[in-house]
Amino acid sequence: MTASNEYRFQVNLSGMIQILSNHLYSSPKVFLRELMQNATDAITARTEAEPGYQGEVRVELTGTGEQLTMMVEDNGIGLTEADIHEFLAMIGQSSKRGQQALLDGETSFIGRFGIGLLSCFMVSHEIVMLTQSAKGGPSMEWRGKPDGTYTIRQLDTQLSPGTKVYLRCTPDAAHYFEPDYVKEALFYYGALLPYPVTLYHDGAQHVVNSETPIWLMDPALARSRRAEVLAFGERLLGEQFQDFIPLTTASGRTGGIAFVLPHAVNLNAKRSHRVYLKRMLISEKAENILPEWAFFVKCLIWTDELQPTASREHFYENEKLEEVRSELGDALRKGLADMAESQTERLQKLIRLHALSMKALAVQDQAFYAMIHRWLPFESTRGHRELGELIDEGETLYFTSSVDEYRQIHHVASAQSMLVINGGYIYDSELMATLPMTVHNVHTERLQPDQVSMSFTDVPPAERNQYYDALRLADSALQRFRCRAEVKGFKPSDLPVLFTLSQESSTLRALEKASEESTELFSSVLGSLSSSMSSAGYSTLYLNVSNPIIQRVLTSPDDQMTPIAIEMLYVNALMMGHYAMSKQELEVLNQGIIRFINWGLRANTDRKGDA
Amino acid sequence: MKTEMDFEELMDEAYGLPNGPAKLGMLEEAARVADVNGMEEEAYEARSEIVETATFCGYPMKALIAFSWQLGKFDQQPEEYDEETLMWSYKWILGKMPDFPEISREKILELLEDFGRRFKSYGYSERSYWYYRFRIFMDFGELEEAGRSYDRFRTMDRDFMSDCEACEQDEIMRYFLLKGDDEKVLEVAQPILKGRMSCAEIPHLTLSEILMPLYRLGRTAEADKHQTKGYRLIKGQNDFVQSFAEQMDYLTRTNPAKGIDVLEETLVFAADHEDPYAKMLFYARAASLLRRWVEESPEYRLRLPASFPYEGDPGDLLKLADYFAEHAQTAAAKFDQRNGNHHVSSLIE
Numbered sequence: 001m002t003a004s005n006e007y008r009f010q011v012n013l014s015g016m017i018q019i020l021s022n023h024l025y026s027s028p029k030v031f032l033r034e035l036m037q038n039a040t041d042a043i044t045a046r047t048e049a050e051p052g053y054q055g056e057v058r059v060e061l062t063g064t065g066e067q068l069t070m071m072v073e074d075n076g077i078g079l080t081e082a083d084i085h086e087f088l089a090m091i092g093q094s095s096k097r098g099q100q101a102l103l104d105g106e107t108s109f110i111g112r113f114g115i116g117l118l119s120c121f122m123v124s125h126e127i128v129m130l131t132q133s134a135k136g137g138p139s140m141e142w143r144g145k146p147d148g149t150y151t152i153r154q155l156d157t158q159l160s161p162g163t164k165v166y167l168r169c170t171p172d173a174a175h176y177f178e179p180d181y182v183k184e185a186l187f188y189y190g191a192l193l194p195y196p197v198t199l200y201h202d203g204a205q206h207v208v209n210s211e212t213p214i215w216l217m218d219p220a221l222a223r224s225r226r227a228e229v230l231a232f233g234e235r236l237l238g239e240q241f242q243d244f245i246p247l248t249t250a251s252g253r254t255g256g257i258a259f260v261l262p263h264a265v266n267l268n269a270k271r272s273h274r275v276y277l278k279r280m281l282i283s284e285k286a287e288n289i290l291p292e293w294a295f296f297v298k299c300l301i302w303t304d305e306l307q308p309t310a311s312r313e314h315f316y317e318n319e320k321l322e323e324v325r326s327e328l329g330d331a332l333r334k335g336l337a338d339m340a341e342s343q344t345e346r347l348q349k350l351i352r353l354h355a356l357s358m359k360a361l362a363v364q365d366q367a368f369y370a371m372i373h374r375w376l377p378f379e380s381t382r383g384h385r386e387l388g389e390l391i392d393e394g395e396t397l398y399f400t401s402s403v404d405e406y407r408q409i410h411h412v413a414s415a416q417s418m419l420v421i422n423g424g425y426i427y428d429s430e431l432m433a434t435l436p437m438t439v440h441n442v443h444t445e446r447l448q449p450d451q452v453s454m455s456f457t458d459v460p461p462a463e464r465n466q467y468y469d470a471l472r473l474a475d476s477a478l479q480r481f482r483c484r485a486e487v488k489g490f491k492p493s494d495l496p497v498l499f500t501l502s503q504e505s506s507t508l509r510a511l512e513k514a515s516e517e518s519t520e521l522f523s524s525v526l527g528s529l530s531s532s533m534s535s536a537g538y539s540t541l542y543l544n545v546s547n548p549i550i551q552r553v554l555t556s557p558d559d560q561m562t563p564i565a566i567e568m569l570y571v572n573a574l575m576m577g578h579y580a581m582s583k584q585e586l587e588v589l590n591q592g593i594i595r596f597i598n599w600g601l602r603a604n605t606d607r608k609g610d611a
Numbered sequence: 612m613k614t615e616m617d618f619e620e621l622m623d624e625a626y627g628l629p630n631g632p633a634k635l636g637m638l639e640e641a642a643r644v645a646d647v648n649g650m651e652e653e654a655y656e657a658r659s660e661i662v663e664t665a666t667f668c669g670y671p672m673k674a675l676i677a678f679s680w681q682l683g684k685f686d687q688q689p690e691e692y693d694e695e696t697l698m699w700s701y702k703w704i705l706g707k708m709p710d711f712p713e714i715s716r717e718k719i720l721e722l723l724e725d726f727g728r729r730f731k732s733y734g735y736s737e738r739s740y741w742y743y744r745f746r747i748f749m750d751f752g753e754l755e756e757a758g759r760s761y762d763r764f765r766t767m768d769r770d771f772m773s774d775c776e777a778c779e780q781d782e783i784m785r786y787f788l789l790k791g792d793d794e795k796v797l798e799v800a801q802p803i804l805k806g807r808m809s810c811a812e813i814p815h816l817t818l819s820e821i822l823m824p825l826y827r828l829g830r831t832a833e834a835d836k837h838q839t840k841g842y843r844l845i846k847g848q849n850d851f852v853q854s855f856a857e858q859m860d861y862l863t864r865t866n867p868a869k870g871i872d873v874l875e876e877t878l879v880f881a882a883d884h885e886d887p888y889a890k891m892l893f894y895a896r897a898a899s900l901l902r903r904w905v906e907e908s909p910e911y912r913l914r915l916p917a918s919f920p921y922e923g924d925p926g927d928l929l930k931l932a933d934y935f936a937e938h939a940q941t942a943a944a945k946f947d948q949r950n951g952n953h954h955v956s957s958l959i960e
Contacts, residue, residue: 360629363847364846364847401636402636402640403636403640404640404643424636425633426628426633426634426636426637427633429632430632430633430879433879433916434879434916437914437916507672507673507676510673510676511676513646513680514676514677514679514680514683515679517679517680517683517684518679518680518682518683519679519682519683519686521718521721521722521725522678522679522682522683523679524718525675525679525708525714525718525722526675526676526679528713528714528715528718529672529675529711529713529714531713532713578643578644578647579643579647580643580646580647
C-alpha cells in the first residue's frame with residue numbers, strides 16, 4: 001500500500017464569487033447590510049476589548065456618474081495584515097479555521113468578514129478597503145477584483161483605528177447609490193443599532209437612527225408607550241397598526257413586538273417577520289422564528305442567541321431556534337390571555353378581524369380555545385352570533401359537519417326551533433366537537449341530517465295504515481336509488497319532502513358516481529368497498545303529511561302515477577339540495593318532465609274533446 | 612347567509628387553507644359545484660386536489676373515489692389531461708389499497724400490474740413498480756416475497772417519478788422492523804435520524820417507528836428524546852394516526868400518563884379516520900394503554916370527543932379498553948382473512 005497523498009481541489013475563485021454573490025443572496029441591495037454587519041462586528045470586537053467604547057458608522061456618498069462612490073467607515077477593531085490574510089482570503093484557502101467559521105459554531109459576530117464583503121461585487125467592480133488595527137501595526141490597503149485577485153500593501157500614513165470600504169458603483173447598480181435610497185436602507189438595516197449611523201452627502205449630514213426606543217431592551221415597557229410603539233412599527237414595517245403584543249423569552253436574549261395586522265390574512269400567506277440579530281437587521285422575511293399559527297401578526301424581533309444561515313437571511317433550524325420559537329409563541333398566547341382577562345373589547349376586535357386564525361389556533365390548542373371561545377363567531381339558526389351568546393341559551397348546540405348538511409336542514413330545524421350551528425365552514429365542526437372538553441356544562445351534538453327527523457311529529461299508526469299502499473309504491477320506486485320513504489309531519493308545511501342522507505350514504509353516492517366514470521378495474525375495487533357498507537347506506541325521503549300535495553299522493557295511490565310522482569319528488573329534492581346526480585337519476589328527471597308534459601297536454605285535449 | 616359559492620371562489624379558498632378536513636370539505640364542495648354545472652375540466656382539477664389533500668389527512672377512501680373518477684376521465688380523453696400528476700397520484704392510491712381489507716389480494720395485485728403497465732408505457736423507471744410491490748407484500752405479511760422485490764428495486768435507477776429517498780429509506784426500515792431485526796432497523800434509520808434524509812413526512816414517521824426497537828434494546832433514554840421530538844412534529848395532524856399508535860405503544864411501557872395525554876389529544880383524529888389499518892392499530896394500542904393506566908389511576912375518567920360513538924361510562928376504563936380492543940380485533944380478523952395468514956393480528960397481540 002502506498003502512502004496516501006493529499007491533493008487540493010482547484011477552485012475557480014471567480015466562479016465561486018459569481019455563485020456566492022448571485023445565488024447566495026436574494027438581492028444586490030444586501031451589500032449594504034453586509035457592510036453594516038462587518039462594521040457592527042468590528043465595533044463589537046473593539047467594545048469587548050475596551051468596555052464603554054462608543055462606536056459609530058459613517059457612510060459617505062461622493063462623485064457622480066461613473067465616479068459615484070460610496071464609503072462606509074467604522075471605528076471598530078480594524079484589521080492587521082495577518083487578519084486580512086486570514087479573513088479575506090478565506091474563500092481561497094481551505095484553512096480549518098475558515099471552514100469552521102463558515103459552517104457552524106456560535107460566534108459573537110454576525111458577518112464573517114470575507115464572505116460578506118463579496119456581496120459588494122454585485123454592485124461594484126472593485127472593492128477598496130483601508131484599515132488600521134486597534135492593536136497597532138501599519139495601516140493597510142486591500143484592493144479586490146471580482147476575478148478573485150487582490151493586492152495588499154502597507155500605507156505610508158497612519159490612519160486612526162477602524163475600517164473604510166470604498167465602492168465605485170457599476171452602471172447597473174446606480175440606484176443603490178442614490179442618497180435617498182441609501183438613507184432609507186441604512187434606517188431599514190440599522191434602526192436598532194446602539195450607536196449612531198450617519199450619512200454624509202452634499203455637505204449635509206444626517207443621523208439615520210437618532211431615536212432608539214427605550215423599550216427595545218425591555219419590551220414590557222412598550223405597553224405604556226403605545227403611540228410611540230405604533231409609530232415606530234409604522235415607520236419600520238410600513239403598515240398602520242392599531243394593536244401590538246410585546247414579546248420576551250425567559251433568557252431575555254430575544255424580544256420583540258408583535259404588531260397585530262390591521263387586515264385579515266390568508267392562512268397560507270408567507271410570514272414575514274423582521275428580525276434583528278445583535279440589533280442589526282438580519283432578515284425581513286424570517287419565516288421560522290414564530291410558530292406556524294402566528295399569522296395574524298407581523299413582528300419586530302431582536303435576538304442575540306440565534307445562528308444565522310450562510311446567506312444570513314434566515315436562522316438555522318436547531319434546538320435553540322425551536323426553544324425561542326416556542327417561547328415567543330407562549331408570549332404571544334399570554335398576550336391574548338391577558339386581553340381575555342382584562343381587555344375583552346380589545347380581544348373582541350382582534351378576533352373579529354382574525355377569526356379564522358384564532359379558530360385555527362383554537363383547534364390546535366385547547367387551553368387557548370377555552371380562553372377565547374366566547375368571542376368566536378359562528379353561523380347558526382339564530383343568526384351570526386358569538387359562541388358565548390349561543391352557549392348562554394343553555395340548549396344543546398347541534399352542529400352539522402358540512403355547509404351542505406346545514407342547507408338541507410336549517411329551514412326544518414329552525415321551524416322546530418332547534419339551535420343548529422353551521423359546522424361546514426373551516427374549523428367550525430372541529431371546534432364544536434371539542435367544545436364540551438374545553439368548556440364545562442356545554443353540550444354539543446353532531447347533527448346528522450337524518451336526525452332532524454327526531455323532532456318530526458310521528459304519524460299515528462291508524463293514519464299510517466291508510467298510507468300503506470302509497471308507501472309501498474314509494475319504497476319500491478326508490479329502492480334502486482338506495483333510498484326509502486317515510487311519512488312524518490313537519491314544519492314548514494310548504495315543504496313537500498325532505499331528503500336526508502347519512503355520511504355513509506353520502507360516501508356511497510360518491511362511490512357510485514365515480515364508479516360510473518372509472519375504468520373497469522377501479523369500478524370493481526369501488527364495488528368491493530361499497531358492498532361492505534351497503535346495509536347502512538340507505539338515504540331517506542321524508543314525505544310531509546302536513547303538505548297538501550303529499551296528502552293527495554298518499555291518499556289516492558295510483559300504480560302508475562304514484563311511483564312517478566315519488567321519483568320526481570326525489571330528484572327534485574336532490575336538485576334542491578344541490579346534489580350531483582347519477583346518470584340514472586338524471587334520466588328519471590328527463591323522462592319525468594316529458595311524461596308530465598305529455599300527460600298535461602293529453603288531459604287538456606281530452607277536456608277539449610269533452611266540451 | 613352565504614351558502615353557495617362558485618367554483619373559483621371555492622378553489623381559491625381551498626388553496627388558502629392548510630391540509631385538513633376543512634380544506635377537503637371546500638374541495639368536495641368545488642367538485643360538486645363543477646359536477647352539477649357540467650364543468651368537466653374543473654371537476655377534474657378539483658379532484659386532483661382532493662386526491663392529494665385526502666391522502667395526506669386521513670381520508671384514503673375519498674382519495675380513491677376521486678382518483679377512480681379521474682382515471683376514468685383520463686382514459687377517455689388522455690390528450691386532455693396531464694399524465695404525470697395523475698400517475699404520481701396513482702402511487703399514493705396504490706400504497707393505501709392494502710389498508711382496506713375489503714379489497715382482495717387478487718384485486719390489489721391486479722392494480723399493481725395496471726400501475727406497472729402504465730408506468731412502463733410512459734417510459735418511467737421500473738423502480739416504482741418494484742418498490743410498491745415491496746411495500747404491498749410487506750402489507751400482506753409475505754416477507755419473503757417482499758424481500759425479493761426489495762432486492763430488485765434497490766438496483767434500479769430512480770427517476771423523477773420515484774418516491775423520495777427518505778420515504779424509501781423509511782419503508783426499508785419497516786421491512787427490518789417486520790423481520791424483527793431491531794439492530795438493523797436502527798442502522799437503516801441512521802441517515803434519517805442524522806437529518807441527512809428528510810421530506811414532508813420524514814422524520815415524522817420514523818421517529819415514532821423506532822421507539823419500540825429502541826425500547827427492546829434497552830435504549831430508553833434515546834427513545835425518550837425521539838418520542839418528544841417525534842410527537843411535536845406530528846401533534847394535531849390527522850395524517851399520523853398510525854404514529855400516534857406507535858407513540859402510545861411505547862408510552863404504555865415507559866410513561867403511561869404521557870400516553871393518556873396522547874390518547875386524549877389524538878382520539879378525535881383516529882375516530883374520524885378512514886384508513887382501517889391505522890385506526891385498528893390506534894384502537895389496539897389505546898386498549899393496552901388503558902389497561903395499563905387502570906393500574907396507576909383507577910379513578911381516571913377519559914375525556915372522549917363529542918363525536919365519539921361510545922355510549923358507556925368513560926370512567927370505566929376496562930370496559931372502554933374492551934371496546935377499543937374489540938374494534939381492533941374485528942378489523943385484524945378481516946385483514947387476516949384477506950391476506951390468508953395471521954400477520955396483522957400478530958401485530959396487535
